[in-house]
Amino acid sequence: xxxxxxxxxxxxxxxxxxGSVADASAWQRPAAGEVPENLINGGFLDYxxxxxxxxxxxxxxxDGSAEKAMEAFRRGARYADKPSQGLLGEMYWxxxxxxxxxxxxxxxxDLAAERGYPLFIELRDRYRATLTAEQLARAEAGKxxxxxxxxDDVAMPRLAAELVRGKRSMTGSRxxxxxxQTTVSVAGPTGNRTIDASEFYDEKYWDPAEYRAWxxxxxxxxxxxxxxxxIPQSVK
Numbered sequence: 001x002x003x004x005x006x007x008x009x010x011x012x013x014x015x016x017x018x019g020s021v022a023d024a025s026a027w028q029r030p031a032a033g034e035v036p037e038n039l040i041n042g043g044f045l046d047y048x049x050x051x052x053x054x055x056x057x058x059x060x061x062x063d064g065s066a067e068k069a070m071e072a073f074r075r076g077a078r079y080a081d082k083p084s085q086g087l088l089g090e091m092y093w094x095x096x097x098x099x100x101x102x103x104x105x106x107x108x109x110d111l112a113a114e115r116g117y118p119l120f121i122e123l124r125d126r127y128r129a130t131l132t133a134e135q136l137a138r139a140e141a142g143k144x145x146x147x148x149x150x151x152d153d154v155a156m157p158r159l160a161a162e163l164v165r166g167k168r169s170m171t172g173s174r175x176x177x178x179x180x181q182t183t184v185s186v187a188g189p190t191g192n193r194t195i196d197a198s199e200f201y202d203e204k205y206w207d208p209a210e211y212r213a214w215x216x217x218x219x220x221x222x223x224x225x226x227x228x229x230x231i232p233q234s235v236k
Contacts, residue, residue: 044166047163047166048163050076050079053081053084054072054087057070061096078155079155082112082120085150086120089106092104102130108146109127115216116220163207164208167207
């Protein structure tokens with residue numbers, strides 16, 4: 001029961017920054033919950049390993065497979081997926097089916113905050129504020145190795161190679177790639193939106209620089225939820 005409660009807490013805490021726990025389903029399959037299977041097999045997730053692995057990780061987390069979730073998030077993190085890196089930080093922070101490790105939590109959240117996305121900066125600073133001097137020293141000692149493997153300088157080229165490969169595989173034939181599909185559902189940090197099939201080929205989904213700019217625009221402008229607390233009342 002305790003482990004299950006931690007898994008619930010993880011989803012609640014991360015999604016609270018996105019506005020609503022009801023948005024959780026948007027994170028389970030990041031190329032869209034209702035994308036036709038033939039389209040998925042046709043190429044979008046095949047060439048977006050950042051989104052694909054984050055989605056797998058969220059599904060594993062929902063299913064109670066924390067170890068598999070971490071493996072998926074690590075794969076997503078290798079392709080510069082900042083949400084995957086942040087989710088790893090959250091899992092270490094709450095100790096999801098493992099001992100809590102605030103040092104690793106801070107390291108991963110610090111990496112997730114590399115681009116200045118407000119949600120991850122807020123969590124990183126919150127984590128840092130709880131660390132002792134000894135823990136901060138350990139974090140500083142471990143930072144270089146983590147960034148050497150997962151920071152944008154090394155992770156973005158991996159993702160760029162996949163995007164370019166995916167774009168080339170389409171050979172410019174919408175009919176061959178899309179079949180009879182007229183709409184596509186594409187996920188962003190606050191949920192999915194349905195777009196015209198022709199928009200599926202927008203450069204922002206396939207050109208590495210434009211894809212990064214699209215992500216930055218979405219994550220820098222996340223809405224924040226508010227909770228109003230009333231006057232405390234005595235209860236029996």
